[in-house]
Amino acid sequence: MAAGKLTGAATRALRRGGGTALPGLVALRIDPGVVAALGRQLGGGRVLVTGTNGKTTTSRLLAGMLGAAGRPYLHNREGSNLVRGFASLLVQRADLRGRVPGGAEMVGVFETDEATFPAAVRGLDPDVMVVTNLFRDQLDRYGEVDAVAGLWREGLAAARRGAVLVLNADDPSVAALAEGWPGRVHWFGVDDPAVGRGAAGAADARWCTCGGEYVYERRYFAHVGWWRCAGCGRGRPATDTTARAVQLQLGGARWVVDGLGEVEMGLTGLYNVANALAAVGAARVLGLGEAAVREGLRGASAAFGRQEVVMLEGRELWLLLAKNPAGANQVLLLLEQAGGPGMAVAGLLNDRFADGQDVSWIWDVEYELLAGRVARCWAGGDRAEDLALRLDYAGWPRPLAVARDPAAVLEAVLAGTAPGERVFVIPTYTAMLELRAELARRGAVRSALE
Numbered sequence: 001m002a003a004g005k006l007t008g009a010a011t012r013a014l015r016r017g018g019g020t021a022l023p024g025l026v027a028l029r030i031d032p033g034v035v036a037a038l039g040r041q042l043g044g045g046r047v048l049v050t051g052t053n054g055k056t057t058t059s060r061l062l063a064g065m066l067g068a069a070g071r072p073y074l075h076n077r078e079g080s081n082l083v084r085g086f087a088s089l090l091v092q093r094a095d096l097r098g099r100v101p102g103g104a105e106m107v108g109v110f111e112t113d114e115a116t117f118p119a120a121v122r123g124l125d126p127d128v129m130v131v132t133n134l135f136r137d138q139l140d141r142y143g144e145v146d147a148v149a150g151l152w153r154e155g156l157a158a159a160r161r162g163a164v165l166v167l168n169a170d171d172p173s174v175a176a177l178a179e180g181w182p183g184r185v186h187w188f189g190v191d192d193p194a195v196g197r198g199a200a201g202a203a204d205a206r207w208c209t210c211g212g213e214y215v216y217e218r219r220y221f222a223h224v225g226w227w228r229c230a231g232c233g234r235g236r237p238a239t240d241t242t243a244r245a246v247q248l249q250l251g252g253a254r255w256v257v258d259g260l261g262e263v264e265m266g267l268t269g270l271y272n273v274a275n276a277l278a279a280v281g282a283a284r285v286l287g288l289g290e291a292a293v294r295e296g297l298r299g300a301s302a303a304f305g306r307q308e309v310v311m312l313e314g315r316e317l318w319l320l321l322a323k324n325p326a327g328a329n330q331v332l333l334l335l336e337q338a339g340g341p342g343m344a345v346a347g348l349l350n351d352r353f354a355d356g357q358d359v360s361w362i363w364d365v366e367y368e369l370l371a372g373r374v375a376r377c378w379a380g381g382d383r384a385e386d387l388a389l390r391l392d393y394a395g396w397p398r399p400l401a402v403a404r405d406p407a408a409v410l411e412a413v414l415a416g417t418a419p420g421e422r423v424f425v426i427p428t429y430t431a432m433l434e435l436r437a438e439l440a441r442r443g444a445v446r447s448a449l450e
């Protein structure tokens with residue numbers, strides 16, 4: 001405990017980051033059982049949230065609902081979703097004797113990296129496990145989606161039978177996790193034919209475990225929708241938490257949840273409605289009241305770079321993180337629905353480890369959706385030229401600038417727009433970090449980091 005706490009204090013004093021990993025690493029080196037010893041003191045419920053996309057947003061929404069309900073909770077920050085991050089969080093909250101003050105009533109919300117899920121289950125013995133979706137991440141990160149599904153099954157095999165799964169009924173790969181699960185499942189999903197479409201984006205699940213092909217009554221995006229296996233007849237389960245009458249605007253979404261009536265949220269896009277449903281499902285399993293659920297949704301602010309609006313010299317920059325093909329397609333769908341005509345769009349593509357070093361995934365992104373709607377565009381990031389080529393094939397206009405340096409991209413955006421104009425910026429993960437740092441240097445970032 002002392003070593004972890006000292007490390008945390010030292011890293012903060014030396015300004016070597018917020019101390020999200022190193023204190024945990026040190027504590028784990030001394031006592032590999034530190035996460036279990038501290039985490040299991042959280043008696044209000046231990047919740048793991050995993051999935052390819054949406055786990056940060058879902059955990060934040062759930063934390064907001066817990067706050068509105070007045071329930072004490074712990075929540076790991078984005079970027080600390082590995083076991084060392086859990087250890088850092090817990091060590092900093094515990095006292096020197098290894099006790100978490102107020103732990104008996106406290107809820108733990110742990111955003112969990114997909115590959116960390118089995119270790120997180122073994123360490124934390126969760127009461128609730130939320131899975132948002134399973135998409136292909138960048139090609140070279142975790143390998144095929146089947147490998148990730150295998151890791152999740154391994155985690156579930158280690159979980160307590162009394163735990164509750166909160167699963168996305170619209171994603172057949174997530175729904176398959178319930179097969180063989182002996183405990184309770186709380187299903188969430190969207191029931192709104194108006195937001196369905198024929199085909200949208202690269203499907204990462206085409207075949208059932210039986211070998212049969214999935215057929216769709218309606219598809220929301222990629223392989224997510226109202227599905228059925230043509231082989232074994234397995235189909236989308238009936239949902240416990242259901243969204244209907246979804247209305248998406250640029251600055252927010254409204255929809256009806258069975259049992260709650262109409263709810264509203266400051267985030268938008270069908271993908272965020274699905275994330276919100278995951279949080280509502282978990283909140284219901286934890287026994288939170290209606291008022292807290294509504295307030296948690298209404299008070300939602302965008303997580304770091306996801307639908308964040310930043311003013312720069314009078315321009316309204318919308319930062320729309322797209323860290324993989326599914327995420328990018330969802331952003332493009334949102335802009336198709338709500339972005340209006342004559343959009344100005346800047347894409348930023350990096351190829352570092354966290355982005356995926358193989359950028360060929362951009363050829364699975366349907367930039368074509370916005371052909372004819374984009375009036376001006378910019379291509380930036382380490383792989384600006386690759387992105388410019390992709391946008392050219394998609395029928396976008398010739399970029400006003402192709403520049404790797406985020407500062408140069410911002411200069412070009414300023415040169416190509418007038419004050420009062422809106423620009424949509426679609427960065428990959430590390431490009432978002434760099435852009436945000438550059439915006440901060442220019443005094444432009446409006447919402448403070450948590």
Ligand SMILES: [Zn+2]
Binds near residue numbers: 210229231234
């Ligand atoms: Zn089947």
